[in-house]
Amino acid sequence: xxxxxxxxxxxxxxxxxxxxxxxxxxxxxxxxxxxxxxxxxxxxxxxxxxxxxxxxxxxxxxxxxxxxxxxxxxxxxxxxxxxxxxxxxxxxxxxxxxxxxxxxxxxxxxxxx
Amino acid sequence: xxxxxxxxxxxxxxxxxxxxxxxxxxxxxxxxxxxxxxxxxxxxxxxxxxxxxxxxxxxxxxxxxxxxxxxxxxxxxxxxxxxxxxxxxxxxxxxxxxxxxxxxxxxxxxxxxxx
Numbered sequence: 001x002x003x004x005x006x007x008x009x010x011x012x013x014x015x016x017x018x019x020x021x022x023x024x025x026x027x028x029x030x031x032x033x034x035x036x037x038x039x040x041x042x043x044x045x046x047x048x049x050x051x052x053x054x055x056x057x058x059x060x061x062x063x064x065x066x067x068x069x070x071x072x073x074x075x076x077x078x079x080x081x082x083x084x085x086x087x088x089x090x091x092x093x094x095x096x097x098x099x100x101x102x103x104x105x106x107x108x109x110x111x112x113x
Numbered sequence: 114x115x116x117x118x119x120x121x122x123x124x125x126x127x128x129x130x131x132x133x134x135x136x137x138x139x140x141x142x143x144x145x146x147x148x149x150x151x152x153x154x155x156x157x158x159x160x161x162x163x164x165x166x167x168x169x170x171x172x173x174x175x176x177x178x179x180x181x182x183x184x185x186x187x188x189x190x191x192x193x194x195x196x197x198x199x200x201x202x203x204x205x206x207x208x209x210x211x212x213x214x215x216x217x218x219x220x221x222x223x224x225x226x227x228x
Contacts, residue, residue, distance in 0.1 A: 031214055043218040104156030
C-alpha cells in the first residue's frame with residue numbers, strides 16, 4: 001500500500017530554532033507539493049517540484065523558508081529561524097505529472113513557542 | 114485570482130440524513146474541480162473529481178456535478194453515516210495552460226454526523 005510518509009509527525013520548538021521537515025513521496029511519483037494548513041488561512045500551497053526541479057515557490061516566505069529535493073525519494077522543507085506564526089500543520093503530497101490526484105501524507109504538526 | 118468558496122460549518126446531521134455542502138468557484142478558463150476529505154489526524158484524500166462541464170464525479174455514495182453556468186460543484190450524499198464525519202474541502206486546479214497540479218482549496222466544511 002503505497003503512501004506518502006512525513007517525519008516528524010509532531011515538532012515543538014522554540015522561536016529562533018531551525019526546523020526541518022521531511023517527506024518521502026510515493027515511489028514513481030514525479031511531482032511533490034508542500035502545503036500549510038492553519039485555522040486562519042486554511043490550506044495554502046507553499047511550493048512544488050516536478051522531476052526534483054522547483055516549479056513554483058511563490059507561496060513560501062523566502063527569507064526563512066527553503067524547500068529542496070536532494071533526490072527523488074526525499075523532499076525537505078526547512079524553516080530558519082522559526083517564528084510562532086509558523087505554527088501549523090505542514091502537508092506533503094505527491095502525484096504524477098498530468099494526473100489530477102494528489103496523495104497526501106499525514107502531515108507534520110509544528111508548534112513554535 | 115482563482116478562488117473557491119464553501120459553505121461555513123460545522124454541519125451537524127443525524128445518521129441517514131441527506132447532505133449538501135455548497136461550493137462555488139471563481140476561475141478563468143476551464144478548471145478541474147475536486148472534493149477532498151480529511152479525517153481526524155490524517156492527511157487529505159481525494160473523494161471525487163470532475164474535469165469538464167456537466168461531468169458528475171461520484172465515490173462512496175457522494176456525488177457532485179460540475180455546473181459551469183452557476184460556477185458550482187456542490188457535494189451531496191443521500192444518506193450519511195457516522196463514519197462520514199470529517200472535514201470536506203472543495204478545490205480546483207486552474208485550467209489555463211494545462212494541468213499544473215496546483216490545487217486551490219476552499220476553507221473546508223466540518224461535517225458531524227450523530228447516531
